[in-house]
Amino acid sequence: MSKCWLNVVGVTALGTHSLAPEQQALLDQAKIIVGPPRSLPKVRDTDDRFVVWESPLDNMVKQILSYRGTPTVILATGDPTWYGIGATLTAHLDEHEFAIHPAPSAFSLAAARMKWPLQNVKCVSVHGRPVEILHSHIVPGQRILALTSDATTVQAIANILNLRGYGESQLTVLNAMGGETESRIEFLAKNQSTKGIGNLNTVAIDCVADDRAPILPPLPGLPDGAFVHDGQLTKREVRAATLAKLCPLPGQHLWDVGAGSGSVAIEWMRGAPRATATCFERHVARIEMIEKNRVALGAPGLKIISGQAPESFQDVTPPDAIFIGGDVGNESLFEACWAALKPGGRLVANAVTLDGEVALVARLEKFGGDFARIEVSHLDAIGAHKTLRPRMAVTQWNVTKTVGDE
Structure with a gap:
């Protein structure tokens, strides 16, 4: 059992129902439990220990630091070290003050759904980040898993692929992976669709270049x-x-x-x-x-x-x-x-x-x-x-x- 005052616990789309007994025990012993609204279904209105985390990120860090010394759990989505709060906290806390208990990341779940070897996939987050960062990863044959902000991000990704001459690229939108409402939508970038796309999604991109698409690899020496x-x-x-x-x-x-x-x-x-x-x-x-x-x-x-x-x-x-x-x-x-x-x-x-x-x-x-x-x-x-x-x-x-x- 962890002796830290702060434990960062990963959950899947099922929320606290996805926790193993050890993580559930941490939750039971906590005086304060912090998380996003989607991690607190049904219980946040009946348990006064639950606190919705503040935004933006700087405010959330101040919020967490104000609980220092009090047994606290942060509920985070998936693996908190993959573009998550777990990595952020290392700049603000000594390593002995907190522990991280990951759940399967969205990248791991998506790779499993797609049957893609994760070591050969580019994992990118455009959640709260400019979607244009994808440009440097779009090359023929590249497979990309992208965390998104919401359903509108998927359309922005398709627009970028079409702009670059990658309209034949296959997009697979994986909604609410691991949850009761999990679903999967597939289409080519040139046939972009908004039907059935939820706000909690991860996008798998299989990059296919058109005949005249410019090739812009990450190696120095672009045309x-x-x-x-x-x-x-x-x-x-x-x-x-x-x-x-x-x-x-x-x-x-x-x-x-x-x-x-x-x-x-x-x-x-x-x-x-x-x-x-x-x-x-x-x-x-x-x-x-x-x-x-x-x-x-x-x-x-x-x-x-x-x-x-x-x-x-x-x-x-x-x-x-x-x-x-x-x-x-x-x-x-x-x-x-x-x-x-x-x-x-x-x-x-x-x-x-x-x-x-x-x-x-x-x-x-x-x-x-x-x-x-x-x-x-x-x-x-x-x-x-x-x-x-x-x-x-x-x-x-x-x-x-x-x-x-x-």
């Missing part, structure tokens, strides 16, 4: 045409090399300084789980482009700071990596970036002018790192003949900041 831009774009081959040296890692944060279209920051976020980024851009028209690109390419959480760098660096999440794609020769800009970069962080700067190259050579001498010249030619025509026409060469400096570097 230049995938971005809205005005020409100020780190081109595909250079961008792939840049991201390889920036090295996107789970949960790390990138500064994209002079972001242009935001291509590097967007691909950084697509490249690693929970990776985040901030774009610094002073041109209003380009900020509008970044806003369009972050939604269309599955990075709606990308932060955009308007204004002149480095003055705009105030009160921004410290970076694990920095990309400088513009104004490379600006020494005060570089110094501010270098000061903000965490020890162990990576900095990559791309120069296309002689002034920029001179500045990078001086920094190479002072800080070390690596130098590369990237020259790319693309197919073109001279009259009736084919040729390879070179693009502007890019000089790239990358360096890792070590402890003691200034």
Whole structure:
């Protein structure tokens, strides 16, 4: 039996009727029981221990912390560590204060219903999150299980699939899994339907691309045409090399300084789980482009700071990596970036002018790192003949900041 003051207990669509004897004993011993309305059927009006949790999430956390020291149970849907309150509490409580008792997650139940090997499925939550995050996972052959907010989310998912050229994708809506009213609705994205779809559902998506659907994999190096831009774009081959040296890692944060279209920051976020980024851009028209690109390419959480760098660096999440794609020769800009970069962080700067190259050579001498010249030619025509026409060469400096570097 748990000795913690707080126990987070997972339930299925059957609510408290789904609890095993051990979890039921925790419920019996609790002084306070907190949960969403659907977890408290029939009993919330007859037992004054039951409290509906507050929203939004910050209010709920404060509510729970106010019960500290009192035997408390939180009833959560499924597995509380899968996009649930169990994971959230780790930032607010010591691990010895609470225990988690999971029920089968919606992902596990959905995989079982679909007969899909769960290890080969992308599990995503768009419950209370922008549905556009699905964009980065939509590729041919991908199977996705998506937690939703309500019935309207299903229509939004179908709209995104149709927009991307994935209208032949099969959608299976699994309503109230594990409950008495469980049901299943199937249709192709192009034939989207709202009939029979409940507000408590999980969607299984089997991605099938049309013949002309653009292929946008999570690996760096998306086609230049995938971005809205005005020409100020780190081109595909250079961008792939840049991201390889920036090295996107789970949960790390990138500064994209002079972001242009935001291509590097967007691909950084697509490249690693929970990776985040901030774009610094002073041109209003380009900020509008970044806003369009972050939604269309599955990075709606990308932060955009308007204004002149480095003055705009105030009160921004410290970076694990920095990309400088513009104004490379600006020494005060570089110094501010270098000061903000965490020890162990990576900095990559791309120069296309002689002034920029001179500045990078001086920094190479002072800080070390690596130098590369990237020259790319693309197919073109001279009259009736084919040729390879070179693009502007890019000089790239990358360096890792070590402890003691200034």
